[in-house]
Each structure stands twice: as C-alpha cells, then as structure tokens.
Amino acid sequence: MSGLHGCNCLVTGASRGLGAEIARGLWTAGCNLLLVARNGLALESLISSLPSRADQRAVALKADLGDPAAPERVVARARELFPTLDVLVNNAAIQGPVGPSWENSWDGWQSTIQVDLLAPVALCRLVVPWMAGRGRGKIINLSGGGGTSPRPNFSAYAAAKTALVRFSETLAVETRELGIEVNCIAPGAMSTAMQESIVASGPSMAGQKEYETAQRVLREGSTALEKAAALCVLLASPESDGISGRLISAVWDPWERLPEQLDQLRESDVYTLRRIVPNDRGLDW
Ligand SMILES: NC(=O)c1ccc[n+]([C@@H]2O[C@H](COP(=O)([O-])OP(=O)(O)OC[C@H]3O[C@@H](n4cnc5c(N)ncnc54)[C@H](OP(=O)(O)O)[C@@H]3O)[C@@H](O)[C@H]2O)c1
Numbered sequence: 001m002s003g004l005h006g007c008n009c010l011v012t013g014a015s016r017g018l019g020a021e022i023a024r025g026l027w028t029a030g031c032n033l034l035l036v037a038r039n040g041l042a043l044e045s046l047i048s049s050l051p052s053r054a055d056q057r058a059v060a061l062k063a064d065l066g067d068p069a070a071p072e073r074v075v076a077r078a079r080e081l082f083p084t085l086d087v088l089v090n091n092a093a094i095q096g097p098v099g100p101s102w103e104n105s106w107d108g109w110q111s112t113i114q115v116d117l118l119a120p121v122a123l124c125r126l127v128v129p130w131m132a133g134r135g136r137g138k139i140i141n142l143s144g145g146g147g148t149s150p151r152p153n154f155s156a157y158a159a160a161k162t163a164l165v166r167f168s169e170t171l172a173v174e175t176r177e178l179g180i181e182v183n184c185i186a187p188g189a190m191s192t193a194m195q196e197s198i199v200a201s202g203p204s205m206a207g208q209k210e211y212e213t214a215q216r217v218l219r220e221g222s223t224a225l226e227k228a229a230a231l232c233v234l235l236a237s238p239e240s241d242g243i244s245g246r247l248i249s250a251v252w253d254p255w256e257r258l259p260e261q262l263d264q265l266r267e268s269d270v271y272t273l274r275r276i277v278p279n280d281r282g283l284d285w
Contacts, residue, residue, distance in 0.1 A: 003238035005030030006055075008082035010074070012065060012123070013092025015042035017192035018142070021229035022089055023058070024050065029233055033058040034078050036065070037092065057081075065092050066115050071122035075130075084134050087236040088127050090120035090141045090164075093157075095194055098201040101155035109156040116160035121167055124182075128175060135179040140235050141168045143184040143247055148273065153207050165247050165273050172245030181244035183235050187228030188251035189217040224251055231255050246271040 009026050013019035015037035023035055027050045035043050040062030047058045061077050063070045078085055096112030097104035120141055131137025143165050145151050146158020165184050172182040189195065198206050198214035206214070217224075228250040234240050235248070242262045248255050248271055258265065265271075278285050 004086075004233070004236060007031045007086035007236070008034075008078075008084060009087040009089065009236065010034045010036070010078050010085060010123075010127070011089040011091060012036045012074075012119075014046065015039040017194065018187060018190060018225055018228055019089075019091040020046050021225050022091060022232045025229045025233040026087070026089075026236060027051075027053075027056065027058060029237065030056065031087070031236075032056055032082065034061060034074075034081055035059070036061045036063050036074055038062060038064050065119035066111050068114065068118065068122070071119055071126055074123065075126040078127075079130070085127055085130050085137065087138045087140070088123060089232060089236070090123055090139070092119070093142060093144065093160075093194075095197045096154070096156035096160075098198070099153055099205040104156065112156035113160050116157060117163050117167075120164055124167075124171055128171070128178070128180060131180050132175070132178040137175075137178075137180040138236050138240070139168070139171070139180065139182040140232055141165075141182070141184045143186045145189070147184075147186060147247065153205060153210065162273070168247075169245045169272060176244070181235075181241070183240075183244060184247040185228060185231055185235070186247055186249045186251075187231075188224045188249065189213060190224045190228065191218050191221055192225065227251060234258075242266065247273065 009031045011019055011023050011033060014023045014035035023033055023046060026033060037043055040060055043060035047060055050058055059081055061074060063074050093116045094112055097108035124139055141164050144161040146154055147161040147165050151158040168182045168184045195214040195217050198210055203211035231250040239259055243258060
C-alpha cells in the first residue's frame with residue numbers, strides 16, 4: 001500500500017484479534033504505531049513479532065478505555081511520541097452484556113457504552129484539533145453487528161455501534177474543511193475472542209442464530225479478519241482520499257474499487273445510515 005510510509009498511527013485494541021491484524025498491516029505499510037489495550041504484555045509480544053525496520057517504531061501503551069480519563073492519557077502519550085498524528089483507529093470494544101436488555105446488568109450496559117462509544121468519541125475529540133493543525137488526518141471507527149439493524153440480546157453493543165456510525169457521519173461533515181476524513185468499517189463476523197464470548201454465553205442468552213453463527217465463524221477461520229484489516233489500511237492511506245462519512249462492509253462491499261467511484265460516492269448517500277420510507281419498499285402510502 002503506497003503513501004503510508006512514515007505515517008504516525010494510534011490503534012486501540014491492538015492486543016489481539018482485528019486490532020493486532022490492523023497493526024501488522026499498518027506496520028507493513030511503513031507506519032509508526034502507538035498500540036493501546038489493557039494487556040500490555042500482549043502488545044509487547046505483538047511488537048516483538050513485527051519484522052524489524054530501522055526507520056519505524058512501535059510503542060505499547062497499557063490503558064483501560066473503560067476509564068473515562070484514559071483517552072486523555074493515550075493522546076498525551078501519542079503527542080510525546082509523534083510530532084503529528086496521521087491516523088486514529090478506534091478498534092477496541094467489548095461485547096457487553098448478552099441477553100434481553102431488561103435482564104442485562106446495568107453496570108455492564110454502561111461500561112459497554114463507555115468502551116465502545118464514549119472512548120472512541122473522546123479520542124476523536126482529542127485528535128481532531130491536532131490533525132487539523134496540519135490539515136490532514138484519517139479516523140477509522142469499527143462498527144459491528146447491530147449497527148444497521150436490530151440485534152436482540154446485544155442491545156448495549158448494538159446501541160453503541162450504531163451511535164458510533166452516526167457520530168462518524170456527523171464528524172465527517174464537521175471536519176470536511178479541515179482535511180480530516182472519518183469512516184466506519186463493518187468488518188463482518190470474524191474468528192476472534194468476541195465470537196468466543198458469544199459461544200460461551202450459550203444459545204439461551206445469545207439466541208440460537210447468534211450462537212450457531214459464532215460457532216461457524218470460529219470453525220471457518222480468518223479470511224474476514226484479513227479483509228477488514230486490508231480495508232482499514234486502505235482507509236488510512238491517501239489512496240482513499242475523498243472517501244468520508246461512510247460505513248463500509250469489509251466483506252460485502254467492492255471497496256477495492258471504491259477510489260474509482262469517488263464522484264458518484266460524493267454525490268450520493270451510498271454507505272450511510274438512513275431511514276427507510278414506504279416508497280423504498282414499493283408501498284404507496
Ligand atoms: N469479531 C467479530 O465478529 C466482530 C464483528 C463486527 C465488529 N467487530 C468489531 O471489530 C473490532 C475488533 O473486534 P475483535 O473481534 O478483534 O475483538 P477482540 O478480539 O475481543 O479484541 C478486542 C480488543 O479491544 C481491546 N479492549 C477491550 N476492552 C478494552 C478496554 N477497556 N480498554 C482498552 N482496550 C480494550 C482488547 O484488548 P485488552 O483485552 O488487552 O484490553 C482487544 O485488543 C471491535 O470494535 C468489534 O466490535 C467484531
């Protein structure tokens with residue numbers, strides 16, 4: 001991937017799963033990395049597995065994004081390390097409580113909103129003025145199941161991820177004149193700890209369909225993970241310039257050719273969250 005060499009990137013949730021794959025992809029593209037998660041040892045181990053490059057650096061930062069004070073600490077560390085920030089990837093998330101919303105632990109519901117919505121928004125608020133100073137920046141927020149349709153038994157997660165998409169669309173408009181582009185990725189079901197936690201919840205809490213899908217995804221392996229990481233690298237790179245305010249599916253959308261469709265994309269609401277009206281469904285009322 002061209003154009004990313006020497007770029008400075010902040011990636012949350014890089015200790016495993018998709019975040020680790022994104023970190024590897026950005027490293028391969030020549031980026032410097034600040035990697036954030038609670039498991040500092042896993043971050044260090046990922047960093048030591050990266051092929052050594054004399055002109056790049058990767059740094060681990062142990063932080064709990066469930067702590068409302070953490071985003072400020074994370075960005076303060078990024079400012080110590082990097083003179084400028086090119087890319088923020090808000091990937092860290094938790095599944096949150098599983099089961100009917102009225103039976104969920106309220107603490108669990110609130111901490112899901114903290115980690116999956118408030119922390120990414122706080123990080124965006126902190127990096128936008130920094131990126132704006134240079135007139136350039138890319139923000140990539142990870143959406144997820146429930147972002148575009150109801151997801152029974154995962155209400156906190158679904159609500160946080162939907163709100164993150166609407167926030168990203170809004171921020172994309174607010175930052176249009178600042179040279180900052182903001183997009184979301186729907187990575188699709190990936191074989192990670194998140195799917196393991198669905199299986200561990202069991203069919204009675206997660207629902208039979210979710211349970212069986214998670215089992216299948218864990219059996220089938222990592223194609224979706226690699227596709228989502230590749231889409232993230234594209235959205236971080238100058239090759240995606242002009243694409244902003246979109247929710248792009250790593251699995252279902254023809255995103256490899258998206259830079260060729262820029263004019264039509266800019267003029268349309270393709271890949272955005274909108275309300276369906278009767279006419280959209282062939283109804284005449
Ligand atoms: N897996 C799927 O099927 C799927 C589908 C759609 C969307 N997504 C989205 O894709 C992204 C990556 O998911 P994944 O499957 O790779 O999840 P994962 O394997 O569970 O990894 C989540 C990452 O977030 C970090 N994290 C969780 N809570 C944190 C906290 N309080 N503070 C800091 N870091 C925290 C974890 O690190 P520590 O535990 O070390 O803190 C880990 O690195 C998420 O945004 C998820 O919602 C996943």
